[in-house]
Amino acid sequence: MLTPMIVSRAAIRRPVTVAMAFVAMVIVGAFAGARMSVEEYPDEEKPYVGVGVPYQSSSPQEIERNVTRPVEEILSTLGGIDRMFSHTRSDYVWVSIALDDDQDTATKGIEAKELVESIRHRLPDDIRHFNIRNRDDESEPILSFVVSAAELGWLDAWRLLDAQVRQVLERVPGVNSVRIFGGEQRYVRVALNPGRLEAHGLDVLDVERRLEAENFHLSAGHIDQARIETQLRPLGKFTEIQDIRDLPLSPDLTIGDVAEVTYAPLDESDQRRLNGEDALGLSVYKKPEANLVAVAEAVEEAADAAAEHPELAGATFLTVGNNAESVIRALDNLIQNGIIGGVLSAIVLFAFIRRFIPSLLIAATVPLALVATMGAMYFAGLTLNVLSLVGLMLAVGLLVDNSVVVSESIALKRREHGLSPYEAADRGVTEVGTAITAGTLTTIVVFAPTVFLNTVESTTALANVAIPLCTSIAASLLIATTLIPALLARLPEGRREPRHRVFERLSVVYGKVVLFTLKHRYSALLVAALVASAGWFAYRQLDVNMNPQSDSGSLELRFWVRGTMALERMEGIVDEVEASILGAREELGIGDVSTTFDYDRGNIFMTMREDGKYAASIVQDRILEMMPDVPNVNFYFRSKRRGRDYRDGDGGIGVRLIGDSTARLMDISEEMIEIFETVPNFTNVHTQSESSRQDLVLRVKPEQAGQLGVTAQNLARSVSVALGGVQMRRGLDHGSWVDDIHLEIEDRDDIRIQDLMRLPIFLPDGDTVALEALADVEFQPSLRSIRRENRETNVTVEFSLKDITPAAARAEVEALLAGFEMPAGYRWEMGRDFDFEAEQFRDMLIMIGAAILLV
Structure with a gap:
């Protein structure tokens, strides 16, 4: 082959150029390797667009009817959608759109926003804005700290964490948000006395409007005087709790006359503990595109610096959760195993060659090729992760092959043909150049079919193995055909070739086997057929599980x-x-x-x-x-299964129930859970659906309300303040922190249905009327949230597998549910992970077949 000869001959004649080229390669590779991101698994960049609609309303059912379904309907006209999911809660709607692999997320995000804006007239008037994201928020914190501050009270500790730690950590690049949990928070409670309000002819809404009008912050333009521009900023704000008490409602009446204004502890339903004790701490969430390990390290450094603040001198920070530690630990184990494998490879190499300097030169191929691969990985946008390190480890045993063949060919020319070092190096490389190039290409071409796989997950996973493996092998070919002959051409011949008694005996045995095979061709063919049959039988006994837990x-x-x-x-x-x-x-x-x-x-x-x-x-x-x-x-x-990520469910494998009512689907899911729990191979059976609860429903009497001039909106507002209170837009400003101001009815926590029915509703003419004259009140079951997929309401029953393959589990599920009766309009189907298993397995078979043909 002409090309290897030309390259090798040029390398032999210009050793300085070759040396400088490889020195530059080492510098670039080391520079790139030191700056490569580290993560556990590669980011599977499935094209994705998320649409969020913040909306405070009475129930998820109402939001689903008035917001979710119209948004889903218009977004379904977006081209290139693979799947669409929606999650409706009592305060927010999130629609997730998984796009086809060839779609551009930025363009689709703009299209999605325009589509939603086009139906704003069909949505409730009090929806103020939409959120468009190209990636979903991370659902779990990457770091959690627990803070012990015995010298500080819960309230002071919470405020110090908020001002001195949370705000500092949120400025760390890659941090999305920081949440404080635990501790004691307080708010300003303005508890209105209904009797006093009625006596003075006031309504709850009157007090609310007065508080909002007095507590404001706005710009009123500027004044130009003597070439100096002065900003005019009217400012009205509460700085002391007495300011609220003294706020006049009329010339002879203040808020303190009709309400009790005090500090009250915030009712925090989200409770946090550590090892059974109430905890105060912080949870740090990273941005989806940020690197886990880099962000975690930066956050820990920032937290250590923030802890040195004088006011936090007595506080102790304990890291209770660090996702980066498990990643680093897994990668360290792989690196250690790779180093051990490399050392063992060098030992075996020396045992075979029995000459120190040639063995050292060949062994140096491994670090040189790996450093060059690090540079290629960096510029290809790859990261150091479990899969890419696996690719590098697999390459360690292959990197010395080409150099061994070249060095032995050159040594043979010098020993048996008596050629000069330069001529032996030239002819030795030329004779084996075609063979080692073909051998390297057959290894590399095996991974070529990965570009034709249908799924991003499979392509990403295989690319992180294939690129490091193929690049390092290609680098080893370059080293074997340039650096190795250039160095061997300048080394002395050395002593005679040592005898390898073990290898000589193996050669004799191998020769006999070859002769026997040539003389007994049919017997050899029969043995080969038996071996192939045994392999096929063994394959049939293997468990196929593309995503083990x-x-x-x-x-x-x-x-x-x-x-x-x-x-x-x-x-x-x-x-x-x-x-x-x-x-x-x-x-x-x-x-x-x-x-x-x-x-x-x-x-x-x-x-x-x-x-x-x-x-x-x-x-x-x-x-x-x-x-x-x-x-x-x-x-x-x-579940810890690594399957297709559609941002729904808990990662298990299972069955999807589809129908119109989430409540009915939850009832069906409980029946199905009882069936699945009878199967020993199905463990951890559960559903990810939200629980139901009881809601108090207010039904307005339109005829009576119309006659008295009361609108449904004013009625609902009065009841909302009576039961749940209302938070003012601006709070009590202390300078470094702000306490929220809540307006509510006195003793609202102890209010009974009878008391609610007698709640006074103020009429436009100044009179009052009991709520029961304007509306009926009743309890109805409600849901915490509603999940939909492809515009169909669904609930998923998930389970883990024990001593059973997904294929066998699928057959078991089909047998169990063959006689399961579903209500009219409801159905069940296999969870998407079942299909994903089959799709991945099919892709792997296609890739193996294509690789064999290419080889």
């Missing part, structure tokens, strides 16, 4: 309540669960245990100690066995 260093136990219970009752359940886990903490190898809960859900996050004697799957089973048997409470672990 990973065994990570953390567990997340989730539980939710069907309905809503008092916070005290929920806290009692949490106490019992925490006591069970903390009691078995040492035995199960559990580290820190952090908890969050509210009225109808709870999450317990557990870190696993490295010296634990049980695998995570065993710990999960043990913990589930310890869980109390509480009616209407479902305990399950969040």
Whole structure:
């Protein structure tokens, strides 16, 4: 082959040029490697657009009818949609659009915004804005700190964390938000006395308007005088609680005369704990495009600097959750294994060649090729992750092959043909150049079919293995045909070739086998057929699982309540669960245990100690066995399967239930859960759906309200203040912090339905009338949230697999549900992860077949 000969001959004649080229390659590779991002797995850049609609309303059902469905309808006209999801809550609608792989997210984001703006007239008038994002927000914090500040009160500690730590951490590049949990917060409570309001002929809305009118901040232009421009800024704000009490409502009446204005503790339903104790701390969330490890390191540095503030001198910061640690630990293990593999490869190489300098030169191929690969990975936009390191590890054993062949060919020319070093190097490389080039290309071409795969996930995963592997092998070919002959041409011949008795015996045996095969061709063919048959039989016995559940260093136990219970009752359940886990903490190898809960859900996050004697799957089973048997409470672990990410569900494999009513689907899901729990191979059976609760519904009597001149909006506003209160737009300004101001009815927490029915509603003429004369009040079941996929309401029943493949699990599900009757208009179908498994397996078979043909 002419090309290798020309390249090799030029390298032999110009060793300085070759040396400088490789020195430059090492410098660039080292520079790039030091700046490469580090993460656990590569970012699977599925084209995505998210549309958020903030909207405070009475119930998810109402928002779904008035907001979600119109938005879904218009967004469905967007071209290139793969799947569409929506999540409707009582205060927000989020529509997730997974686009086809060839779509441009920026362009589609603009189109989505224009489409939603075009139907603004069909949406409620009080929707002020939309949020458009090309990536969904991260749902879990990357770092969590717990702060111990014994010398500070809960209130002071919370304010210091907010001013001195939270704001500092939010300025760290890559940080999306920082949330403070725990501690004691307070607000200004303006508790109106209904009797006094009625006696003075005032309405709740009158007081609200007066507070808003007095507490303001706006610009009123500027004054030009003597070539100096002065800004005019009227400012009205409350700085002391007495300012609110003294605010006049009329010439002889102040707010203090009709309301009690005090500080009150904020009712925080989202409770946080650490190892069973109430905790004060911070959770840090990163931006989706930011690098996990880099952001975590920067946040820790910023937190250490913020902790040196004089007012936080007595505070202690404890990191209880750091997602970057598990990533670094996994990568360190891979790097250590790679180094050990490289050393073992060098030892085997020396045992074969038995000459120190040639062995050293060939072994140097490994670090040189890897450094060059780091540079290529950096400029290709790859990161150091588990998959890319696997590609580098696989390459370590292949990198010396070309150099071994070239060095032995050159040594043979010098020993047996008596050629000069220069001529031996030239002819030695030329004779084997075609062979090693063909061998390298057959390895590289195996990964060429990855560009034809249908799924972004498969392409991304294989690219992170293939690019490092192929680049390093190509670099080893370049080193073998340039640097190795250039160096060997200038080395002395050395002593005679040492005898390899073991290899000589193996050669004799190999020769006999070849001769026997040539003489008994049919017998050899029969043996080959038997070996192929045995391989096919073994393949049929293999379990096919394209996304096995990973065994990570953390567990997340989730539980939710069907309905809503008092916070005290929920806290009692949490106490019992925490006591069970903390009691078995040492035995199960559990580290820190952090908890969050509210009225109808709870999450317990557990870190696993490295010296634990049980695998995570065993710990999960043990913990589930310890869980109390509480009616209407479902305990399950969040799955760690790495499947297709559609930002819905908990990552498990399961069955989708589709119908019109989420409440009815939840009833069906409970029946299905009972069926699946009878299968030993299905564990951790659960549904990710939100719980239901009871809502108080107000039905206006239009005829009576119209006769008295009361609008439905004013009526709803009065009742809203009476039951839930209302937060003023501006609060009590203390300079470095602001306390919220809430307007509410006195003793609203103890109000009964009878009291609510007698609530005075003020009429336009100044008179009052009881609420029961204008409206009927009743309780109705309501939902916390509603999930939809492709404009269909759905609930997913998920489960983990134990000693069973996804294909076998699919057959088991179909057999179990063959006689399951669904109501009219409702249906079930296999979860998308079942299809994803089959799609990935099909892609792999196509890639293997195409690779064989290309080779």
